[in-house]
Amino acid sequence: MTVLTLALFVAGGSFCAGLLGALTGLGGGIVVVPMLTLLFHVDLRYAVGASLVSVIATSSGAAAAYVREGFTNVRVGILLEVATTVGALIGAALAGFTPTSALAVLFGVVLLYTAIRSLRPRVEHTLLTTPDAWSSRLRLDSDYPTPGGRQAYSVRRVPAGFGIMFGAGVLSALLGIGSGILKVLAMDQVMGLPFKVSTTTSNFMIGVTAAASAGVYLHRGYIDPAIAFPVMLGVLCGALLGARILTRANPEWLRKVFTGIVVVMAIEMLYKGFTGSL
Amino acid sequence: MTEHAPPPRVSDDAVEQFIGRLLQIGVLVAAAVTLAGGILLVAQHGRSPADYGTFRGEPYYLRSLSGVLRAALSMDSRAIVQLGLVMLIATPIARVAFTLIAFALQRDRVYVGVTLLVLALLLFGLFFGIA
Numbered sequence: 001m002t003v004l005t006l007a008l009f010v011a012g013g014s015f016c017a018g019l020l021g022a023l024t025g026l027g028g029g030i031v032v033v034p035m036l037t038l039l040f041h042v043d044l045r046y047a048v049g050a051s052l053v054s055v056i057a058t059s060s061g062a063a064a065a066y067v068r069e070g071f072t073n074v075r076v077g078i079l080l081e082v083a084t085t086v087g088a089l090i091g092a093a094l095a096g097f098t099p100t101s102a103l104a105v106l107f108g109v110v111l112l113y114t115a116i117r118s119l120r121p122r123v124e125h126t127l128l129t130t131p132d133a134w135s136s137r138l139r140l141d142s143d144y145p146t147p148g149g150r151q152a153y154s155v156r157r158v159p160a161g162f163g164i165m166f167g168a169g170v171l172s173a174l175l176g177i178g179s180g181i182l183k184v185l186a187m188d189q190v191m192g193l194p195f196k197v198s199t200t201t202s203n204f205m206i207g208v209t210a211a212a213s214a215g216v217y218l219h220r221g222y223i224d225p226a227i228a229f230p231v232m233l234g235v236l237c238g239a240l241l242g243a244r245i246l247t248r249a250n251p252e253w254l255r256k257v258f259t260g261i262v263v264v265m266a267i268e269m270l271y272k273g274f275t276g277s278l
Numbered sequence: 279m280t281e282h283a284p285p286p287r288v289s290d291d292a293v294e295q296f297i298g299r300l301l302q303i304g305v306l307v308a309a310a311v312t313l314a315g316g317i318l319l320v321a322q323h324g325r326s327p328a329d330y331g332t333f334r335g336e337p338y339y340l341r342s343l344s345g346v347l348r349a350a351l352s353m354d355s356r357a358i359v360q361l362g363l364v365m366l367i368a369t370p371i372a373r374v375a376f377t378l379i380a381f382a383l384q385r386d387r388v389y390v391g392v393t394l395l396v397l398a399l400l401l402f403g404l405f406f407g408i409a
Contacts, residue, residue, distance in 0.1 A: 220341070
């Protein structure tokens with residue numbers, strides 16, 4: 001394959017990843033690395049570098065739309081960023097010593113977990129309105145717009161959320177993903193933030209986390225222009241189109257398709273990891 | 279003497295909306311630079327065989343900000359792509375920097391500290407990497 005044909009195929013695949021990721025709300029970043037390594041036989045390090053750059057593009061590109069809705073809790077985001085950036089820098093340092101087969105197995109597990117989460121119906125939890133010690137000290141409590149006016153909420157279990165975010169940062173750097181699912185899990189399930197606030201704040205954090213490790217990988221030579229440019233432009237265009245047609249698409253059907261792809265990739269990643277053939 | 283006057287509040291939402299717009303422009307500019315470099319790259323090197331199955335690492339001029347900038351100015355196609363990517367990596371960092379200014383305007387010392395820490399970690403990664 002020549003540089004041109006590879007760029008065209010990779011751009012097409014990345015476009016589909018960005019589109020499906022935006023339509024299902026699962027993010028396209030999680031399938032970019034498996035696509036590059038399994039389908040196009042790109043070295044895992046180049047794949048991780050390119051994927052991280054595309055994660056930043058979708059996060060920053062979507063920021064304006066999310067911000068307009070007024071859901072983002074900037075204080076929660078920036079506080080938890082301390083954990084994710086430290087995690088990302090440590091993850092980037094670890095990446096140099098971690099065998100490819102171990103990363104492939106880890107990737108397979110994360111993909112499987114993503115598939116399971118995406119099939120499980122989301123249950124809306126009740127909002128906590130009594131202040132929590134950490135939350136009031138750090139002034140994390142806020143409110144967000146609902147159809148019935150602004151709804152106040154309180155944040156709980158800050159240290160536990162902080163710990164999970166550290167893990168999300170490490171995973172983001174090691175695997176070149178946004179780890180949005182883990183971030184939303186920490187905020188929505190553990191810290192008790194409303195789901196909408198969790199997803200938009202997670203989008204804010206994803207770009208910052210990815211920027212921490214992408215900077216390190218640039219210096220390590222993981223970011224190859226010929227691979228990264230079709231990935232970044234493809235994912236970005238796909239995600240922007242996905243955000244536009246979101247209201248007209250049928251997410252339930254697409255979600256099943258995307259989950260199927262994720263499961264196939266998970267099995268392949270686990271197989272390659274255990275046989276050491278990636 | 280009254281108690282401390284409430285700090286002049288700049289609305290979080292207004293600031294965030296402004297930042298969101300700036301980010302979007304940043305992404306578009308970065309994408310345009312990347313696209314221009316990509317077209318040039320494909321035009322110059324499109325027919326050479328693609329071999330990314332083994333990791334060699336990028337040449338040193340594509341690994342540092344100064345090297346990328348210098349080579350991009352001399353119209354090296356790979357460096358132009360890399361410049362676009364570096365601009366993209368800088369967008370979330372710019373967002374954190376703007377958030378820092380917003381907290382400073384709100385005289386929120388705790389969060390100025392927290393945001394400074396995040397910014398320092400990001401700049402450390404971007405400028406020095408980890409050896």
